[in-house]
Every structure is written in C-alpha cells, then in structure tokens.
Amino acid sequence: xxxxxxxxxxxxxxxxxxxxxxxxxxxxxxxxxxxxxxxxxxxxxxxxxxxxxxxxxxxxxxxxxxxxxxxxxxxxxxxxxxxxxxxxxxxxxxxxxxxxxxxxxxxxxxxxxxxxxxxxxxxxxxxxxxxxxxxxxxxxxxxxxxxxxxxxxxxxxxxxxxxxxxxxxxxxxxxxxxxxxxxxxxxxxxxxxxxxxxxxxxxxxxxxxxxxxxxxxxxxxxxxxxxxxxxxxxxxxxxxxxxxxxxxxxxxxxxxxxxxxxxxxxxxxxxxxxxxxxxxxxxxxxxxxxxxxxxxxxxxxxxxxxxxxxxxxxxxxxxxxxxxxxxxxxxxxxxxxxxxxxxxxxxxxxxxxxxxxxxxxxxxxxxxxxxxxxxxxxxxxxxxxxxxxxxxxxxxxxxxxxxxxxxxxxxxxxxxxxxxxxxxxxxxxxxxxxxxxxxxxxxxxxxxxxxxxxxxxxxxxxxxxxx
Numbered sequence: 001x002x003x004x005x006x007x008x009x010x011x012x013x014x015x016x017x018x019x020x021x022x023x024x025x026x027x028x029x030x031x032x033x034x035x036x037x038x039x040x041x042x043x044x045x046x047x048x049x050x051x052x053x054x055x056x057x058x059x060x061x062x063x064x065x066x067x068x069x070x071x072x073x074x075x076x077x078x079x080x081x082x083x084x085x086x087x088x089x090x091x092x093x094x095x096x097x098x099x100x101x102x103x104x105x106x107x108x109x110x111x112x113x114x115x116x117x118x119x120x121x122x123x124x125x126x127x128x129x130x131x132x133x134x135x136x137x138x139x140x141x142x143x144x145x146x147x148x149x150x151x152x153x154x155x156x157x158x159x160x161x162x163x164x165x166x167x168x169x170x171x172x173x174x175x176x177x178x179x180x181x182x183x184x185x186x187x188x189x190x191x192x193x194x195x196x197x198x199x200x201x202x203x204x205x206x207x208x209x210x211x212x213x214x215x216x217x218x219x220x221x222x223x224x225x226x227x228x229x230x231x232x233x234x235x236x237x238x239x240x241x242x243x244x245x246x247x248x249x250x251x252x253x254x255x256x257x258x259x260x261x262x263x264x265x266x267x268x269x270x271x272x273x274x275x276x277x278x279x280x281x282x283x284x285x286x287x288x289x290x291x292x293x294x295x296x297x298x299x300x301x302x303x304x305x306x307x308x309x310x311x312x313x314x315x316x317x318x319x320x321x322x323x324x325x326x327x328x329x330x331x332x333x334x335x336x337x338x339x340x341x342x343x344x345x346x347x348x349x350x351x352x353x354x355x356x357x358x359x360x361x362x363x364x365x366x367x368x369x370x371x372x373x374x375x376x377x378x379x380x381x382x383x384x385x386x387x388x389x390x391x392x393x394x395x396x397x398x399x400x401x402x403x404x405x406x407x408x409x410x411x412x413x414x415x416x417x418x419x420x421x422x423x424x425x426x427x428x429x430x431x432x433x434x435x436x437x438x439x440x441x442x443x444x445x446x447x448x449x450x451x452x453x454x455x456x457x458x459x460x461x462x463x464x465x466x467x
Contacts, residue, residue: 005339010421013335014428016328016373017266023273026334030305031087037095044102057117064124071131078131085127088149089277089307093224094119096303115142119223122148129168129187136167142223151193152202153221154183191215204246209257209272217277225279227301235299236282236311248312255316262384263377270327276306283311298322300329324377328370341422350411353404353456361417368408372429375401375436399441399449405433407453
C-alpha cells in the first residue's frame with residue numbers, strides 16, 4: 001500500500017521537522033495499517049482450515065471481536081479509548097505474531113498460535129474495561145503474568161499457562177486464577193488500575209510532556225516488549241521496573257520537555273504526537289558510574305509505531321537527545337511505508353562513520369536522517385546554554401554529528417537508486433545540513449570531530465582491504 005506524499009509534507013520531513021499536518025499524515029497511515037491488520041487477523045482465523053484453528057478457537061475469536069465492537073460502540077469517549085488501545089505500539093507485534101503463527105508452517109507453531117490468540121482475548125477484555133462494558137471471560141496468564149495493557153498485570157503462581165476468570169462489573173474487575181483466590185482491581189479513569197492485593201502490579205507512566213498531552217506509558221509488562229531476532233542485537237533485554245529503577249526514569253524525564261523545546265516547537269510537537277510508550281531496557285554493561293547510569297542504548301520497532309525502547313538515560317539532556325534520535329527513525333520508517341524512497345538492494349556496503357560495520361543503503365539513509373536532527377538539536381542546545389560543561393558538551397556532540405552527516409551525505413545524494421520522492425527528501429536533507437553552518441562550533445570541537453570521522457574512515461578502509 002503506497003501513495004504519493006504531498007509535497008509540503010515531504011519538504012517538512014526532509015528538514016527532519018514536521019508540523020501537525022505532516023505528523024498527522026504519518027499517524028493516519030499507520031493507524032489505517034493497524035486496523036487493516038486487525039481485520040486480516042479476524043479473517044485469517046475464520047478462514048483457516050479446521051486442522052489449524054479448531055471450532056473452539058474460532059468461536060473464541062468471534063466472541064473477542066464482538067466484545068471489541070461492543071466496547072467501541074459504547075459511546076464516543078469509549079470508542080476513543082478502545083481505538084487508542086488498539087493503536088498502542090505493542091498491539092502491533094501481537095497481531096503480527098498471531099498472523100505469522102497462523103499462516104506459517106504448522107510444525108511447532110500450534111502453541112505459539114494458541115498463546116497469541118490468548119493474548120488477543122486479553123486485549124479484547126481490556127478494551128471492554130476501558131469502555132466500561134461489563135463482561136465475564138476466561139483469560140490465560142503466561143510465565144506467571146496476565147498483562148492487561150494500560151492497566152497492569154496479575155501475578156500468578158508458576159510459569160505454566162494458567163486460566164484466569166475475569167469478571168468486570170463496569171467499575172471493578174475481579175480476577176480469579178484457577179486454584180487461587182480472587183483479586184479485585186479498580187481501573188482508573190485515565191490510566192492504570194489499583195488493588196490492595198500484592199498480586200496486582202499497576203501500570204505506570206511518565207507525566208505528559210506538555211499540559212494537556214497524554215501520559216507516556218512505561219511499558220514494562222507486555223509479553224511483546226522484547227525484540228526478537230538479530231536486527232536489534234545491540235539492544236539489551238527488556239526489564240520490569242521496581243520502585244528504585246522507576247524513580248531513575250522519572251528523574252531523567254524531569255526537564256526533558258524544556259530541553260526538547262530548545263530545538264524548536266517541532267521537536268516538542270513530534271514527541272507529543274508520536275511517542276506513545278517507552279519500553280525500559282537493562283542498562284548496558286559498563287554504562288554506569290558509581291551505580292548511576294552514564295550511558296544508554298535505544299531503538300525503535302517498525303511494527304510497533306510510536307514505541308521507543310531504551311535503557312534509562314543518564315540525564316534529561318540525554319533523554320531529549322534520545323527522543324530526537326529515535327523519533328526520526330519512527331518518522332522515516334512511516335514515510336517509507338507510505339512511498340518508496342529508493343530501490344537499492346539490502347547489501348551492506350556503505351561507510352557510515354557512526355558504525356564500524358558496513359551499512360545497507362536503507363540503514364545509511366536512516367542514520368543520516370537521525371544524526372542530522374541530532375546535529376541540529378545539539379546546536380540549538382549549545383546556543384541556548386550558559387558557558388560551562390553543559391554547553392561544551394553540546395558543542396562537541398553537535399560537531400561530531402555534523403561531521404558524520406557530512407561524510408555520509410555524498411553516497412546518499414549521488415545514488416541513482418533514489419526515487420523521485422527520495423530525491424526530494426535527500427535534497428532537503430542537504431539544505432538542512434548546509435543550514436547548520438550558520439553558526440560554527442568552537443574550533444577545538446570541530447577539529448576533534450573531523451579527526452574522529454577521519455579515523456573512522458581509515459579503519460573502515462583497512463577492514464575493507466583485509467576483507
């Protein structure tokens with residue numbers, strides 16, 4: 001599903017910016033794709049042969065879908081809440097996993113399909129709760145946890161799948177694990193749920209970035225928060241937060257909005273519009289100083305639009321820079337789904353001064369785009385900061401990102417694999433890069449940045465020669 005992108009939208013995005021119109025264009029397309037996937041899952045279950053999906057599972061899916069429809073039609077506010085739940089980032093991996101288990105080779109995937117459809121049942125139940133629709137359903141906990149998105153999770157004994165009867169009255173939810181006592185939970189109007197029972201783990205969220213904006217969930221309980229496969233091998237594992245580690249997240253978040261705004265209203269705007277949840281990751285080994293985080297790792301997921309996966313950033317400035325970086329990846333990935341930007345192969349052959357390994361053309365494009373935005377934001381930060389270590393650090397980060405982009409841009413701009421819209425994007429990125437030269441960083445920082453890129457290039461050439 002591809003479509004032409006309006007020229008004003010493409011030009012805004014090319015500058016690594018994006019006002020409400022451009023961001024709405026991306027969000028609307030991603031939302032449409034998610035709803036189409038949902039419908040595809042329903043159709044796939046109903047059309048699957050009996051050998052793959054038995055009558056019980058087929059009937060269960062029909063009941064879950066009917067519950068979703070009832071919840072969405074319970075009123076305008078209820079419909080908004082249900083739609084928001086279905087569009088939560090990690091609902092995407094759930095649906096895709098279920099489709100993959102349903103349509104892939106049967107051998108060894110029956111258990112995966114059962115688990116995926118069980119999680120879908122939990123999603124439907126959560127939607128009914130968010131809409132205030134009473135119901136009774138039998139859900140399944142896995143690995144000792146029944147996670148209800150945006151509400152929290154029930155801890156159960158053991159790691160084997162365990163049936164939990166859920167009964168919602170419209171105001172209170174009673175969860176009764178087979179062989180265990182009932183746990184009463186009280187959903188809150190905006191986010192989360194509380195219970196006096198220690199078996200209930202409430203969901204937490206970071207405060208809104210701006211007044212009136214949405215909370216930013218700390219999604220540390222979803223069964224689909226861990227990224228599979230080698231594509232994200234640089235990321236550490238997803239973790240569940242305790243009170244101490246959660247406090248560090250709040251401390252890093254405090255002040256992030258003000259620092260983001262230094263880059264212009266578009267930086268705050270894209271974070272408010274695009275950031276829908278944060279998945280906490282373990283702090284990478286060696287990234288702590290005296291027990292406190294001094295570095296972090298982060299990433300995004302194409303199939304989970306709106307999520308940022310990250311270990312706790314070392315500071316509000318680190319958090320702001322992380323968001324600038326990762327939200328560019330989210331924007332560009334969404335744009336690439338709207339329209340092809342290039343026809344290059346997936347072969348990893350390109351030099352990228354921010355990575356020691358060769359990159360495919362798409363990875364080069366993504367890296368240039370995110371580093372260009374970082375160079376711009378760090379420059380704005382340096383110009384706004386008072387003299388001192390923070391300003392000095394900002395100039396150093398700006399100079400390094402700018403020189404890295406300058407070293408990689410020629411391969412992008414000179415490529416014959418760019419489509420017409422890809423060419424518009426690349427030309428806009430060049431203009432944004434040239435705009436950075438309106439203010440030069442201190443000479444020492446510029447010299448060090450150039451030496452850094454020269455060293456990276458020399459090592460790259462050595463490796464190619466040896467290979």
